[in-house]
Amino acid sequence: QVELVESGGGSVQTGGSLRLSCRASAPGYTAKGNCMGWFRQAPGKERERVATFYTYKAQRPTYHDSAKGRFIISKDDAENTVYLQMNTLKPEDTAIYYCAAITTPVGPWVCGDSNRAWDYWGQGTQVTVSS
Secondary structure, three states: OOOEEEEOOEEEEOOOOEEEEEEEOOOOHHHOOOEEEEEEEOOOOOOEEEEEEEOHHHEEEEEOOOOOOOEEEEEEOOOOEEEEEEOOOOHHHOEEEEEEEEOOOOOHHHHHOOOOOOOEEOOOEEEEEEO
């Protein structure tokens, strides 16, 4: 069992940056072999994967096409926290962003499997980008 607590959302103008944080409650979670990532859901749209990786040595990062080159997923094991650095934000990035995790998947490839349901979710943090 792990609880995920997000922070860092807010309102910015087009071209601005934000960094989202997701702290895991289980000690040492981000240093071990788990999946962690960020998803988002805009009003009237389905939830979509933004960025994910296998936390052990930050392997196999994957990004939504719209996030490539603008967003970076990273972690700080000392803080037991995963981050999403979002740069060059656009109005279409406006959404509620959720942190999610899968505990001890059978392998790193699970984190990039679009058919795999994620086990744990945070409460979400709002990101609003104005033009």
